[in-house]
Amino acid sequence: MMINREELIRSKEYWLENIQNALFVELENYIEKNNLNKSKFAKKLGVSKSYLSQVLNGNFDHKLSKLIELSLAIDKIPIVRFENIENCLLLDEVNRLTITEKYDINVNIGFGYTTKSLDSDIEPKKSVFDEKNKKQFTTRFSFAERKNNKILA
Amino acid sequence: MSKFALEKIKAIQGKQTFYDLKVNGVGQFESFSNELEDQYISELVTLNARMDLVANLNRLPKEKFRDITPKKETVKEYEFKTKHLRLYAIHIEKTGKVIVLCGYKNTQKSDIPSFRSLKSQFLKSLNDDK
Numbered sequence: 320m321m322i323n324r325e326e327l328i329r330s331k332e333y334w335l336e337n338i339q340n341a342l343f344v345e346l347e348n349y350i351e352k353n354n355l356n357k358s359k360f361a362k363k364l365g366v367s368k369s370y371l372s373q374v375l376n377g378n379f380d381h382k383l384s385k386l387i388e389l390s391l392a393i394d395k396i397p398i399v400r401f402e403n404i405e406n407c408l409l410l411d412e413v414n415r416l417t418i419t420e421k422y423d424i425n426v427n428i429g430f431g432y433t434t435k436s437l438d439s440d441i442e443p444k445k446s447v448f449d450e451k452n453k454k455q456f457t458t459r460f461s462f463a464e465r466k467n468n469k470i471l472a
Numbered sequence: 473m474s475k476f477a478l479e480k481i482k483a484i485q486g487k488q489t490f491y492d493l494k495v496n497g498v499g500q501f502e503s504f505s506n507e508l509e510d511q512y513i514s515e516l517v518t519l520n521a522r523m524d525l526v527a528n529l530n531r532l533p534k535e536k537f538r539d540i541t542p543k544k545e546t547v548k549e550y551e552f553k554t555k556h557l558r559l560y561a562i563h564i565e566k567t568g569k570v571i572v573l574c575g576y577k578n579t580q581k582s583d584i585p586s587f588r589s590l591k592s593q594f595l596k597s598l599n600d601d602k
Contacts, residue, residue: 320513321505327483327520336521343533377533415485 328408335380342389343377349393364392476597478570483520486527489568490561493594501559504574515554522552523559526569540584547595549588553577560587570594 327333350360361371365388373379374389390397478491479499492501508516522536540560541549550569552559558580560573572590575583 320508320516321502322483322517322520324483324485327517327524330517330521332514332517333521333524336518336525340525340530340532344531347531375533376535378535411485 324411325408328411329404336377339377339379342379342386343375345393345395346375346389364389473597474593476594478567481523481571484523484527486524487529488527490523490527491568491570493570493572493590495590500573501571512556515557518554519552519557519559522554523569526552547591549591558583560584562591564598 322330346360349355350357355363357371357375358368361368364371366374379386379389386397474495475497477494477497479494479502481490481492481501484490492499494500505516522532525532526537535553537550537552539548540551541547548563550561550563552561556577558575558577559571560575560583561569561571563569572594573583573587
């Protein structure tokens with residue numbers, strides 16, 4: 320079964336891999352930055368060397384409390400954010416557009432915020448977004464506008 | 473002689489593009505995905521997720537994705553791994569990663585030589601086209 324982009328983003332495997340990898344990258348960076356070997360690092364974390372290897376192999380699928388403990392041990396905090404899956408799919412689609420196309424649809428997403436483009440008269444492209452998505456865009460856009468107005472005020 | 477073509481793997485989106493190698497019109501990754509037994513579907517989704525991470529230039533543990541390029545070989549070779557499945561890929565400059573062969577863990581001994589043979593034929597076809 321060949322899967323498409325939406326099926327991938329809707330799969331539990333996709334998010335598990337992303338979270339596991341985020342943890343793996345943070346731990347590896349910490350080890351490198353602090354010049355630690357795995358035995359010393361396992362001791363610092365209060366876990367066995369084999370457990371640490373398992374985490375560094377990207378196989379972390381344990382208790383939530385362990386994720387928090389590991390994060391705190393490397394001077395980090397894990398931040399959990401729940402995103403509506405439709406918005407997530409929409410953002411994924413927008414991020415695939417060229418900069419010109421993003422301006423054409425009046426949005427510029429890249430740093431986790433939405434801003435008005437230089438040319439605010441251009442209507443969203445119907446070929447790219449269906450009516451439902453267009454509605455979501457309008458909602459996001461209005462929020463950005465309100466936020467900008469608040470900042471300017 | 474086999475005919476080769478590349479087809480974008482649309483599920484994977486990132487800074488690097490992933491392609492499926494089509495041999496005589498048959499996509500290696502597509503046919504493997506379509507013929508896979510149900511018990512391995514979850515692992516196939518995981519492989520897609522790992523390709524997506526690589527496409528977005530993330531570092532992965534070597535247990536999930538590793539460089540298997542032999543010494544003196546100029547075109548890089550990579551292996552994506554899950555518990556039972558393997559994907560073999562190459563990197564083509566200015567193009568992206570190409571999935572050349574897919575297989576199972578228990579057939580990797582014979583799959584790797586087949587992968588390298590296909591890779592050579594494909595690269596030769598690229599040079600012949602120039």
